[in-house]
Amino acid sequence: METIVKSDAENDEQRADPIELARAFVKSTVQIPALNSALSQEIKNKIKHSDQWLDRFTRVGDLLYYLQRFNAAKNDPIYQEIKKHGLETFEDIVGKFEERFQPWANDCLKISDFVIGQQYPVHDILILARNYDTRAGGMFVLEANDEPVAVIIKATLSEGRYPNEWIQSGEILKYYLKSISGKFGLHFKPNKAIKDNPDIPVVTFTRDSETAPFIFRGVFNYVDLVEEDEGRKAFKLRRVSEVSNATVMSxxxxxxxxxxxxxxxxxxxxxxxxxxxxxxxxxxxxxxxxxxxxxxxxxxxxxxxxxxxxxxxxxxxxxxxxxxxxxxxxxxxxxxxxxxxxxxxxxxxxxxxxxxxxxxxxxxxxxxxxxxxxxxxxxxxxxxxxxxxxxxxxxxxxx
Ligand SMILES: [Zn+2]
Ligand SMILES: [Zn+2]
Incomplete structure (x- = not known):
């Protein structure tokens, strides 16, 4: 499958899906040569791990954002080891990638692409949140010009550490603030983003248990801060009504x-x-x-x-x-x-x-x-x- 896409890439340029071409480009310039090289197995395993993400991207802009993240790490020992073998890294190909896929460079997954009531793999949520750590917590802040513009939450409704729950099914959610060792600091970034910007869109996904899939619930807004015993704090969030088109801002x-x-x-x-x-x-x-x-x-x-x-x-x-x-x-x-x-x-x-x-x-x-x-x-x-x-x-x- 992979090799077909690669060998036919030139002929298919006109009709193939841009994201398929973009993935094939990255694999053929970085991953495949690296996996066929004399690099240590340890490094090869790391490269294989990035494959897991590569296959998850559905938009060229998201893949580009992912590649650009690698830009700062030129003194990284792994980077140097790969260079010693004469191989190309993500850092090296960003420019070529941008040039080749420029028409789609700003085509990213958007909040409005998510349909209320549908299941989504956690990777899709993390791509939207621009966070590539599957062990990351439940809240993410999207920023522009240093200001928070949206918060994304993944709420587990039971078996979680705190009892997040629907106050009114699908409409009003009680969601516990980000906490560290039992402290619900209002200065923690995602907590502060919601508390200081009550109109900020809170893009909400819930799952019924740790093993259940996430379901998109819509865009919510802050209503209230609920304070409980032992300093526990929860947000009361209400779904924004006409969100079928997910018009987040006018x-x-x-x-x-x-x-x-x-x-x-x-x-x-x-x-x-x-x-x-x-x-x-x-x-x-x-x-x-x-x-x-x-x-x-x-x-x-x-x-x-x-x-x-x-x-x-x-x-x-x-x-x-x-x-x-x-x-x-x-x-x-x-x-x-x-x-x-x-x-x-x-x-x-x-x-x-x-x-x-x-x-x-x-x-x-x-x-x-x-x-x-x-x-x-x-x-x-x-x-x-x-x-x-x-x-x-x-x-x-x-x-
Ligand atoms: Zn003029
Ligand atoms: Zn103009």
Whole structure:
């Protein structure tokens, strides 16, 4: 099966599932050569272990995120041993992988892909949580720009350490906070994320016992904190009603969050911002709202506006007017390669444009070919997106 995918990869490029091709690419460049090498059995076992994860990914973006995690470990003895045998590692192939699978680089598992009442393997939950440790606890915090944007919980309803339970079946859940040696610290990251952000979506999976499968229950919100004897604490969580489409945030909320973030970013010193940019994830977290929006990095917007100094980076003319809200030159920050087509949320991929040049990038004949030949799914036309953005006057928050 595996070898068929590999040997036919070239011919199948047109019709094969991108994730199959992506997996085959990783296996044929890293795992298969390593397993056929003279590496020690111990290292080979570790490599085999990563196979277990590789087969679980259903989206190219998630696999890319997994590969990118390996980036920091170049002085790792295992990495050095593999290099000594002239072999490639995950770290080595990330660039090639990104290049080859760029159209799908931002295609990740989303909350809205989960169907209420359906069973999911724990691996799917961990991929959504971007945590690859199967022994990890029951709560995970998803962050963007250092702020928690969602909490994922896996609740065991009996045989667990604390008696999590339905107060009202499928609707109201009593869920014990993260605890360490019997201490339910409100400062523990996931506890704090919920307590400090009562509107944060709590993506909830439950299972009836340690051996039962997890079932997706929907997105819940914080209602109350229940304090019990011996300092035990539990959240009371209520399911958000119209969650069948899992609209976690509205389009407007996403924009609002971003505008707030840009204001904060501008208040930082430039060197502080550059430091943050250097370590920022290049791939934004995406949400299902009415259309797909990206939680863009406000530092990128602020820095590109700084770089432009009020001059359009395309026609090199000064911004045509000042923004009424802050009297700053009015320019819009555009992504050369749209995020929806795999573009990176980086200052290199962003350009500050006057409104004319920006409209031209989206609708002008010079650039129209590129936009309309996009093979990426979804097919919300640029026209629709552009118009709705114009009507909602969110000039800094475009793609
Ligand atoms: Zn211009
Ligand atoms: Zn744009």
């Amino acid at each position: 389009f407007e909320q996403v924009q609002e969050k971003l505008e707030k973030g840009v204001r904060k970013s501008k208040e930082r010193t430039r060197s502080e911002r550059l430091k943050r940019l250097a370590t920022a994830p290049k791939r934004p977290i995406s949400y299902s709202v009415k259309t797909t929006a990206f939680l863009r990095n406000p530092d990128v917007i602020a820095e590109v506006l700084y770089r432009a100094q009020g001059i359009c980076e395309s026609c090199v003319k000064p911004a045509p007017f000042l923004r009424s809200s802050n009297e700053e030159p009015y320019l819009e920050v555009h992504h050369r390669l749209p995020l929806s087509q795999g573009g990176e949320d980086t200052i290199e991929n962003a350009i500050a444009l006057c409104p004319n040049c920006h409209r031209e990038r989206h609708f002008g004949s010079l650039y129209a070919m590129k936009a309309t030949t996009s093979t990426h799914g979804g097919k919300v036309s640029l026209n629709q997106v552009g118009m709705s953005l114009m009507h909602t006057k969110i000039a800094i928050a475009e793609d």
